[in-house]
Amino acid sequence: SAVISQKPSRDICQRGTSLTIQCQVDSQVTMMFWYRQQPGQSLTLIATANQGSEATYESGFVIDKFPISRPNLTFSTLTVSNMSPEDSSIYLCSVDARTGSSYEQYFGPGTRLTVT
Amino acid sequence: ILNVEQSPQSLHVQEGDSTNFTCSFPSSNFYALHWYRWETAKSPEALFVMTLNGDEKKKGRISATLNTKEGYSYLYIKGSQPEDSATYLCARKGTNAGKSTFGDGTTLTVKP
Numbered sequence: 001s002a003v004i005s006q007k008p009s010r011d012i013c014q015r016g017t018s019l020t021i022q023c024q025v026d027s028q029v030t031m032m033f034w035y036r037q038q039p040g041q042s043l044t045l046i047a048t049a050n051q052g053s054e055a056t057y058e059s060g061f062v063i064d065k066f067p068i069s070r071p072n073l074t075f076s077t078l079t080v081s082n083m084s085p086e087d088s089s090i091y092l093c094s095v096d097a098r099t100g101s102s103y104e105q106y107f108g109p110g111t112r113l114t115v116t
Numbered sequence: 117i118l119n120v121e122q123s124p125q126s127l128h129v130q131e132g133d134s135t136n137f138t139c140s141f142p143s144s145n146f147y148a149l150h151w152y153r154w155e156t157a158k159s160p161e162a163l164f165v166m167t168l169n170g171d172e173k174k175k176g177r178i179s180a181t182l183n184t185k186e187g188y189s190y191l192y193i194k195g196s197q198p199e200d201s202a203t204y205l206c207a208r209k210g211t212n213a214g215k216s217t218f219g220d221g222t223t224l225t226v227k228p
């Protein structure tokens with residue numbers, strides 16, 4: 001299993017500013033995932049962060065808007081840059097961890113971002 | 117089906133009622149189907165991981181079935197309790213390792 005913490009848990013930010021979200025895992029993992037859930041929508045994968053290489057972004061997401069760091073196997077950050085109200089979402093980090101003979105996906109508690 | 121679809125979008129039941137939700141997904145290049153329960157202000161909690169056609173999993177009053185050939189999974193809750201109130205998400209993992217596609221979720225409200 002994996003226990004994931006995120007900081008901050010919530011924030012209210014002004015348009016045009018940037019926010020960096022931190023994700024800490026209690027065990028070493030190869031891949032960490034960043035998701036967002038906009039109001040009324042499903043969880044959408046933003047990018048996959050591998051330690052030692054650049055993050056892989058999904059269609060519709062770019063590094064300039066969502067830069068990601070992955071300095072070691074237990075930590076990652078996601079920055080939401082030049083924010084607009086459309087960035088108001090819940091942002092979650094996630095990892096796959098072995099549970100018995102299979103892998104399960106574990107999530108952090110999320111960061112609730114409101115952009116005014 | 118190109119995306120992961122869940123129905124109904126929301127459900128209101130009385131305490132003690134049994135209920136079920138549906139998750140439909142692309143059946144090609146299938147690797148695994150996950151069910152999660154997501155309560156407000158908490159992390160999504162993994163309920164089940166299913167990989168084989170015909171899989172059935174059970175945890176207490178909650179159970180799930182999987183049909184990979186036709187691309188659907190059912191989640192059943194027997195004798196719903198108010199503490200079952202949450203959003204239930206399904207996620208399909210394809211053969212691209214690590215990537216999951218989520219449905220929009222079914223939000224269950226159980227009234228005492």
